[in-house]
Amino acid sequence: MADTDMQEPVYKTDALIAQDIDAYLETHQHKTMLRFITCGSVDDGKSTLIGRLLYDSKMIFEDQLAALEADSKRVGTQGQDIDFALLVDGLAAEREQGITIDVAYRFFSTEKRKFIVADTPGHEQYTRNMVTGASTADLAVILIDARKGVLTQTKRHSYLAHLIGIRNIVLAVNKMDLVDYSQAAFDKIVADYREFAHSIGIENFVAMPISGFRGDNITALSDNTPWYRAPEYFGRTLVDHLETVEVDATRDIAKPFRMPVQWVNRPNLDFRGFSGLIAGGRVKPGDPVRVLPSGRTSTIRRIVTMDGDLEEAVAGQSVTLCLADEIDCSRGNVIAVSGNPPQVADQFEATVVWMADDELIPGRAYWLKLGTQMVQATVQAPKYVVNVNTMEHLAAKTLDLNAIGVCELTTDKPIVFEPYTDNRTLGGFILIDRISNATVAAGMLHFSLRRSQNVHWQALDISRKERADLKNQKPAVLWFTGLSGSGKSTIANLVEKRLYRMNRQTFLLDGDNVRHGLNKDLGFTEADRIENIRRVGEVARLMTDAGLIVITAFISPFRAERELVRSMMEEGEFIEVFIDTPLSVAEERDVKGLYAKARSGDLKNFTGIDSPYEMPVNPEIRIDTTQMAPEEAADLIVNMLLGDIM
Incomplete structure (x- = not known):
């Protein structure tokens, strides 16, 4: 080739490079975010799948990759194959046992969307960790080992995910390479799972055959499962689905305004505001609001943030609200739209997921934390517990580890709440042991008991001080x-x-x-x-x-x-x-x-x-x-x- 045929290399100026970086950051900033969990029984391949997603999305640095390859050889992976689970299983005990104990959160991004994924434990002993990971998720990937089919822990995790409010379910039949990519094996598992899913109210889910280890149908459709491309199947990769699944990010914004007060912001005598994360709805200066449980009313004077005042704030934003009137408001109170406030009660029916090794003691007082509210609560003997295999309601006198029961509970003072199905923040709670400070249960409020609304404290003219x-x-x-x-x-x-x-x-x-x-x-x-x-x-x-x-x-x-x-x-x-x-x-x-x-x-x-x-x-x-x-x-x-x- 003649010298005249050779093209001069094109070098970008610093200004063009800066423009490219700005364009990338602008695109990245406006990507939507999807939070999802991987769950299922122990050793179903959850950590391997997440490791594969991180690897294929190029979210691993070179030094991490080198360490991963070395660790893979050390733990016995043959040839050039990488043990992707080692990217996620960070605890030494997990690496030694090959199981996930804690909840591992990982971030990765594709061209279309950003993701936060929680790898939740599969072992029954650590079901409480799965509840933690699911509490903020929009989607659940339920993994099933193609060799084992639908197991009890698969059912438990599916039930909990549905109970917590996750409506986007992906049934990932993993390790298809170990059953020779059998269509019959896949179809049987999907049929078994569909029968169970319908029994607990899961009407729709997406099923796909994958291999986290080999990468089948993760980022590209696999030639090993040509039958999966047929019209009756979903026919898309896992990443395609994660990138395009619709998550209703506006569902909380469309609800009535609620903001639990986390902190009274009083830097000086000239400023008094109430800081917190908006749990529902939208708010603007001039809006009438009510402070609960006192019921005092006022209007919004300012919406203050670190970046200046806002003309409007919506669910998901952390703000400081300044009120037009000097009314009593403190941590644990809820500021809500005046015309449609949440309820206030002290007796409830709730679903309780017991997470402690020691069983529930009916009548014992526990700390109940709901949003920013902290009160004492006593839980009565369960009305029934749920058998996750058959969905039967069984009689029980208490709740033991991983039991799911419906109970009545009473708080020592009225709290502001909404049913969990309406508002996760004001309907979801945890129970804490008052001596050890250990979290022993998570729960979802259904409704207040009628008697809690019929009994009111009667004010007396003679005070206890006057009697004394x-x-x-x-x-x-x-x-x-x-x-x-x-x-x-x-x-x-x-x-x-x-x-x-x-x-x-x-x-x-x-x-x-x-x-x-x-x-x-x-x-x-x-x-x-x-x-x-x-x-x-x-x-x-x-x-x-x-x-x-x-x-x-x-x-x-x-x-x-x-x-x-x-x-x-x-x-x-x-x-x-x-x-x-x-x-x-x-x-x-x-x-x-x-x-x-x-x-x-x-x-x-x-x-x-x-x-x-x-x-x-x-x-x-x-x-x-x-x-x-x-x-x-x-x-x-x-x-x-x-x-x-x-």
Whole structure:
């Protein structure tokens, strides 16, 4: 070729390069976002599929690829094949076991759309992690191993995805290479899944045969499945579907305006705003709004952001709202459109997915977190639990790990809510153990119970302070706790006698005495013990409202219930008195012969023998009865009581 035939290379100027970069960033910025999850039974190939998507979308750096190839050889992958699961299974335990334990979030992008994918665990033990990943997803890819078919965990994950509100379902029959790309095997799995899906309300889903390991039908239609191109099949790749599936991004914007208040923004005396993420609808300056649960009304004065004031804000945006009026509003309140506000109630029916190894204790108080609201809640025994294999409603007294049940629950104060089907933010909640702070359940509110709307607090003209002033004392609860035979009742009786001689108005609630009347219907199971203490706590609270000094003597073996009673009282009114007596000493006393019966097996659920006692961590008063006589202990308690409250 002559030199004159050679073309001069064309070099772009810095300005042209900058224009290309700006054009790319502009295009990338306006891509839609799809959040989806991969789920199914253990070892169905979820991590491998995501790794393949990251690899094929060129979202892996060269050093990552080199490390991936080295790791693949180290864990035993043959030849040049790459173990794509290693891109996602980041925990050492996952790599060793070949399973996903935690939820792994990954970002990738194609020419048409951006994606955030959550690789959720398949092992039954980690179903709670799958619920976490599904809570923000728009689409679920349900993977099935072509060799195994539809399994129990496949059904559980499908049911949970549908329950949480995911309406876009992809049934990805994976590992087709291991069944020789059999059309018959694929058709049977799809038929089995369709029968189950219809039973739980999934009317439509997209089925496709894939191999995450070999890449069949992931980014390009595979020659190994020519039958998949027939009209009766979907006939598209997984990436094609993910890029084009319609996600109704405007569904929340079309709803009535709601914004849970996350933070009261008060940088100086001249500015007061309420910050949060808009959970539904749209809002503009001048719009009338209502603050719940108080019901106070105002109008929007400004919508403030870091980039300046807005003329309008919509669902999904984080903003600070300034109101035209100085009304009480704090974290946990909800600012809503005035003419169509959400509901306020304290008793509900809900679906509860239990996530803890320890089973639900009906009647025990848990923290309930809904949006930015945090209240105490008690859950009743389930109305029924759902068998995910048959969709039967089965009777149950409690919920254990991974159980899905419909229950009634009660909160200690009214909360702002909407049914989960209307608003995920104001209808979805978690339950938190009050002692360990571990999340034990996730739930979806259905509706408020009618009785919660029929019962209202009656305002009284005489206040608790006026009642106490009339008695010339401050109300208090002396809560004696300890093993049976520790001396609680003896010391509590001596304390009341001393206070009586000092003209203090008191009442003594004894554990045995209340079981003759108020709590005669309760036994000694863990649930009954919890209900026993809850009722006594309510009675004690009413007595402090009357201005009395209340003395209680109950074993009250569980910290959670003692803390529940503490939370019912005014600050500083609950005084925990731990009668600290070793079990051996309590058994020696055994004036009622209860320990002997428990040791022989004639008395079940006896504290200290076959039922636990959780000692107080930081009681206000601790009495060691091996070092102090009852009379001396009573004097000490009275002196400390009067010194604290008088």
